Amino acid sequence: MAHGHARPILLGLIGAPIAHSASPAMHEAAAEAVGLTAHYQLIDLPGADAAQLRAVLGALAPIGFAGVNVTFPYKEAVLPLLDALSPGARAVSAVNTIVVRDGRLIGHNTDTTGFARALVQAFGPQPDGPVALVGAGGVGKAVAVALAQFPGLEVRLVDADPAKAAAVAAALDGHASLRVCRRIEEAVEGARGIVNGTPVGMLPDRGTPVPFGLLHPGMWVADAVYSPLWTPLLTEAARIGARTMTGRELAIHQALDAFALFTGRAAPASAMERAFDRAVAPRAA
Known part of the structure; x- marks a missing residue:
């Protein structure tokens, strides 16, 4: 891997339990396919209250995250902690994708x-x-x-x-x-x-x-x-x-849409599909 050029794009997932998530594999593969490097961090927060969620969200911009996904059980809990919502997220009053832009947190819903x-x-x-x-x-x-x-x-x-x-x-x-x-x-x-x-x-x-x-x-x-x-x-x-x-289709399509929001680049579906299948295959038996 080339060092010293591009800092990896920092992404993540907030939720619990999330050890089985295919998101790291999908986003890192998509980045690689378009010539970027991404690091996708699992942020497992069992039983977090509003104060803990606020602390984690408040740390995203200073640490340098480009964005995070949000999953069960925090898709609704994060709403009041964000700076802005997309029309889609407002319609659903749930957020699964947070984009960090100029220190502000913008909630979207790619589900x-x-x-x-x-x-x-x-x-x-x-x-x-x-x-x-x-x-x-x-x-x-x-x-x-x-x-x-x-x-x-x-x-x-x-x-x-x-x-x-x-x-x-x-x-x-x-x-x-x-x-x-x-x-x-x-x-x-x-x-x-x-x-x-x-x-x-x-x-x-x-x-x-x-x-x-x-x-x-x-x-x-x-x-x-x-x-x-x-x-x-x-x-x-x-x-x-x-x-x-199966849930494969929703998982891949919400990730494709989230990747575009995080990076401004269209992810090739094939890269995400292959990454999802590799991540999930060992459990399919």
Whole structure:
């Protein structure tokens, strides 16, 4: 590696637990592919309160970070600690990408842009609806905003916390045909698509957010979880012949969009795809 020329671009991920993240591999490979050097640091913060989060965010600019990603459970907690929000992040009221510019922290949400692009790639320019969306947390909200971009697509949102689902519905009022359902059965009945936006099914959890009996072959099923890539939900959906999209697509597309925000350079998708597959392959078995 050449020394003394370019300082590596410093990037990172704030969340917990994040040891399994494919983000370091993806961003470092993307940088290399466009002739840059990046160092992507995992910033694992279990149980951080607002003061601890503020301290970490306050250190980013002085230390020289170009930006960081934010994941569970801090996508909403960071909002009041930022200097500005992109329109997308404001719409979702969740942030997964923070860009450091001239000492200011600007929040973006590339889960939204990434999910919309991934969905089109997997299921065509106008995915079949209605869509049952499980989860109204950080990822669920981003998915809801992404689905709202497809004209006339009915979204049925269900969350273990009905108040959370109601808040998302209120935020999207007038922008989407979104209905809050109390029970998963109600959301899935007659639905053509299902999206899991919860951590259910993420290792070590082996649960499913949707009882298998509600699945049928005419559906498409997408999962935001990528550890494991084939969650119990997706494994069963594929087994019965439903079309599936793993968390790989969302992971890669949100990272592509984040890399462009961090560096001002378009990352080659192929470099990120290869890096993701290498990072996740050992766990796929």
